[in-house]
Amino acid sequence: MSDDKPARTIAIVGAGPAGFYAADALVRKPEACRIDIIDRLPTPYGLVRAGVAPDHQSTKNVVRVYDRILKNDAVRLIGNVALGRDVTYDELKSLYDVVILALGAQSPRQLSIPGESLFGVVDCTGFVNWYNAVPGALDLAKEVNANAAVVVGNGNVALDIARLLAKTPAEMDQSDIDPGAAQAITDAPLTDIYVVGRRGPMQASFTSPELSEFGELAEAAPVVDAAVVPETTEGVPDDQKPKKEKNLRILKEFAAGDGAADPRPVKVHLVFCASPVEILGDERVTGVRFERNRIEDGRAVPTGETFEIDAQLFVSAIGYRSSSEEGGPPIDDARGTVKNENGRVEPGVYVVGWARRGPTGVIGTNRNDAREVVDQIIDDKVAISKPGPEGLDALLAERAAVTTSYEDWQRIDEAELAAGSGGRPRVKFTRIDDMIEAAKPD
Numbered sequence: 318m319s320d321d322k323p324a325r326t327i328a329i330v331g332a333g334p335a336g337f338y339a340a341d342a343l344v345r346k347p348e349a350c351r352i353d354i355i356d357r358l359p360t361p362y363g364l365v366r367a368g369v370a371p372d373h374q375s376t377k378n379v380v381r382v383y384d385r386i387l388k389n390d391a392v393r394l395i396g397n398v399a400l401g402r403d404v405t406y407d408e409l410k411s412l413y414d415v416v417i418l419a420l421g422a423q424s425p426r427q428l429s430i431p432g433e434s435l436f437g438v439v440d441c442t443g444f445v446n447w448y449n450a451v452p453g454a455l456d457l458a459k460e461v462n463a464n465a466a467v468v469v470g471n472g473n474v475a476l477d478i479a480r481l482l483a484k485t486p487a488e489m490d491q492s493d494i495d496p497g498a499a500q501a502i503t504d505a506p507l508t509d510i511y512v513v514g515r516r517g518p519m520q521a522s523f524t525s526p527e528l529s530e531f532g533e534l535a536e537a538a539p540v541v542d543a544a545v546v547p548e549t550t551e552g553v554p555d556d557q558k559p560k561k562e563k564n565l566r567i568l569k570e571f572a573a574g575d576g577a578a579d580p581r582p583v584k585v586h587l588v589f590c591a592s593p594v595e596i597l598g599d600e601r602v603t604g605v606r607f608e609r610n611r612i613e614d615g616r617a618v619p620t621g622e623t624f625e626i627d628a629q630l631f632v633s634a635i636g637y638r639s640s641s642e643e644g645g646p647p648i649d650d651a652r653g654t655v656k657n658e659n660g661r662v663e664p665g666v667y668v669v670g671w672a673r674r675g676p677t678g679v680i681g682t683n684r685n686d687a688r689e690v691v692d693q694i695i696d697d698k699v700a701i702s703k704p705g706p707e708g709l710d711a712l713l714a715e716r717a718a719v720t721t722s723y724e725d726w727q728r729i730d731e732a733e734l735a736a737g738s739g740g741r742p743r744v745k746f747t748r749i750d751d752m753i754e755a756a757k758p759d
């Protein structure tokens with residue numbers, strides 16, 4: 318920040334990867350700016366904390382990059398401030414020269430099939446929030462108390478959920494999974510986990526490192542029907558071939574391994590070309606009826622043939638969307654994103670990350686995405702005229718909002734790290750009040 322140059326005031330809503338990469342791109346520009354990164358939780362890092370699987374700790378090392386951004390004098394973290402609850406979208410627009418929406422896509426996409434209201438039906442948001450100890454997450458201990466689980470979807474989120482359901486306590490030891498969730502999974506009598514994709518193995522969006530983990534589990538074996546694994550990647554678009562070849566190699570190994578005969582007691586069945594058409598049961602899920610698909614030009618076409626899988630837990634992991642809030646940013650319902658044109662929402666308002674392009678890519682994808690949008694902000698030469706941080710502080714003080722700073726987060730972090738033991742890196746707080754208490758200086 319420069320004292321002699323007027324600085325553009327910028328609010329970034331959402332302290333996840335997309336928000337941090339936007340802040341980083343802004344502070345690298347010669348134009349002076351003052352950035353407030355606002356998050357509804359008292360803690361930063363968005364999906365790195367709340368979405369990345371708790372047993373993928375190395376992925377979480379990226380927060381060191383975000384910490385460096387927070388140490389820049391031009392950047393403030395303001396946690397525990399929710400858009401729509403503590404400050405409205407219109408207020409933010411009136412307070413800051415530029416508003417950047419980095420809201421992610423937090424609503425699960427819906428299957429809309431009969432039986433979705435039965436006990437034992439869970440969506441990916443609920444499941445991931447539970448094992449990642451996100452404040453407000455429902456306790457799913459009773460739901461996972463099942464002999465068999467169906468996880469619908471063939472993305473990495475479906476694999477994360479299936480893998481965690483299949484892990485032993487020792488395998489979760491080095492993770493920061495919510496201890497209650499770990500205990501519930503340990504106590505569950507699960508012997509069969511079905512991961513079901515509507516298209517074929519070559520259309521699955523999961524990636525090979527995540528797929529290969531199913532071959533390395535202590536008490537669970539992957540089961541793949543050799544008949545569904547193609548011989549080659551013929552027909553796969555050229556740009557996707559390298560990735561799909563890796564998946565194919567792993568799936569062939571799994572199919573050859575005869576998982577059904579494996580002595581490990583838990584089986585993870587990878588089932589392809591089937592769409593759920595009905596979740597069965599009276600009060601609790603007892604099974605799922607599927608319709609088989611055939612693949613035509615890469616698309617799933619229903620064949621009319623059905624089959625059932627007995628299961629007491631049903632998890633849908635079929636992607637996410639941004640949802641509309643009254644008075645909030647405009648939503649493109651068909652795409653499930655904030656309405657935008659190359660990141661521009663309306664004069665002075667921009668969107669980055671999943672809220673801009675939908676829930677695709679890896680964490681690093683958000684870096685280029687943010688750079689593109691920041692280049693547009695600079696090109697647009699938005700006028701410097703609004704109060705920014707001082708204006709927000711006054712408004713939040715008037716509302717007696719309890720907020721958290723970066724220093725507060727560091728105290729929360731310290732308390733969580735101190736609660737970790739053995740190989741467990743941390744025990745996360747699950748209640749906002751406990752976070753706020755831990756944030757207080759001694």
Ligand code: NAP
Nearest residue numbers: 470471472473474475515516522634635636637676677678
């Ligand atoms: P995703 O990769 O888009 O997968 C969604 C899955 O749901 C696809 O298999 C899709 O099938 C299926 N699906 C969608 N609508 C369906 C329907 N009506 N019926 C049946 N299946 C349906 O999304 P995701 O798994 O939620 O992951 C989101 C993003 O986070 C991805 O970019 C992912 O790579 C990333 N992520 C990465 C990691 C990691 O790197 N370890 C971990 C977690 C998430 P179709 O393909 O047929 O549409």
